[in-house]
Amino acid sequence: MIVSAIDSRIMSESSNGPGWSDELERALTVLVRKGNLPHLHDRLARQAGIPLDRGGYGPLISLADQGEMRLSEMAEVLEVSTSTVSRHVRRLIQDGLVRSAGDPDDARASRLCLTPKGVKVLGKLRDARQRWVEEIVADWSAEDRKRLTELLVRFADDSWKRSPNRRA
Numbered sequence: 170m171i172v173s174a175i176d177s178r179i180m181s182e183s184s185n186g187p188g189w190s191d192e193l194e195r196a197l198t199v200l201v202r203k204g205n206l207p208h209l210h211d212r213l214a215r216q217a218g219i220p221l222d223r224g225g226y227g228p229l230i231s232l233a234d235q236g237e238m239r240l241s242e243m244a245e246v247l248e249v250s251t252s253t254v255s256r257h258v259r260r261l262i263q264d265g266l267v268r269s270a271g272d273p274d275d276a277r278a279s280r281l282c283l284t285p286k287g288v289k290v291l292g293k294l295r296d297a298r299q300r301w302v303e304e305i306v307a308d309w310s311a312e313d314r315k316r317l318t319e320l321l322v323r324f325a326d327d328s329w330k331r332s333p334n335r336r337a
Contacts, residue, residue: 210226216300217296218293220264221294222257224253225260225261225264228257228267232287233283237280237281237282239281243258261287267284268281268282270282
């Protein structure tokens with residue numbers, strides 16, 4: 170198994186030796202890497218029947234979860250540069266998934282929001298991602314799935330609370 174294979178070189182450099190935090194960190198690394206692989210995103214997007222590049226998922230999720238926002242706010246939420254998020258948002262606007270409108274509080278700025286098409290596309294991709302997760306844990310007991318969900322949600326929430334760039 171990828172996560173349980175012990176790299177003795179790394180372990181010998183650790184002052185605490187192997188432990189739960191080491192195993193957790195490795196498992197999270199594998200999950201993050203796997204979840205961000207371009208071929209996984211491409212496969213799930215194909216299954217969902219949508220032409221969404223990998224860089225568009227974060228901005229769509231941000232708008233769905235936090236509502237309309239300025240481009241600079243989105244860059245903070247995603248913890249990327251404004252130029253990076255601008256490139257992805259420009260494509261989402263061209264594809265009709267995001268709309269940019271004037272900011273009523275600042276005539277120089279604009280606010281981004283999902284279009285009805287963006288909501289639909291995001292829903293299809295989320296459904297495909299959920300099916301992928303369900304396939305992974307299909308042989309798990311309902312109790313194990315529930316416990317994993319509880320702990321992972323708790324971990325994500327605590328991690329988010331400690332993020333220096335989080336929005337309230």
